Amino acid sequence: MNATAGSADGVQTIIDRLGVKPGDVVMEIGFDSDIDAALREAVVGCVGELHDEGTDEVVDTVLLWWRDDDGDLVDVLMDARTPMAEDGVVWLLTPKPGREGHIESAEIAEAAPTAGLQGTSSLNAGADWVATRLVAPRGR
Template sequence: MSATAGQAADGVRSVADRFGLEPGNVVMEMGYDDDVDHDLRDALTDRCGELVDEDTDEVVDAVLIWYRDGDGDLFEILTDALGPLADAGVVWLLTPKAGRGGHVEPSDISESASTAGLQQTSTINAGKDWSGARLVAPRAARRK
């Protein structure tokens, strides 16, 4: 693979690159609403193919959760996301950035993730209005 593979023509990593997803990965999406970042969704769809919804029977490589304060119990949503997730899969929790409506405090994310058996490994700028937290099960983190 060349040094520029998966990079935009101008040499800047594409938004899809930041998620670490590969062509052929199955990605489940939860929490879709009108306020999601459509450019991000398009980039991920271009990379992996159509996103599957939470009613899928497939084992998925990643779960993309759009979550806003007030969307329900984050622990329960994270627990639901784990059901179809492959052993080495990753959960991307997308929340509105600070100062935006629906912002979620990092401490709330950390507490809910820990209670659900997940640990946060990184955060990314996922778009103009969204931040992304990469969450993995500890056993998956050890396999990498």
């Protein structure tokens, strides 16, 4: 069973699964009226505020709401990496299959390495959104 951001238990579960903790610096990119408000409110409730792309802070987590017609995914992923902590995470939030703006997983799989990131997992992030966890590869 996948917990979503829609229920009280689901809110805590999604926060736990995203790995967001009080005190984390979270940057949000791609906010629009179609985002999952319950997920966003849960993150704000945990960390207090979301920063935009202009932040001077070192960022622990990036919430990147992205749709098929939003432009070049590689460019925005590169921009998202710039303020990220070494162990930071990008959660790429995309519309689920069949929803307007859906992005094929192959496009994500192609864009992430070009931006210096790799996908590690995906999770249900609400009724209309799926979240893909992207991180910088660990050097050996």
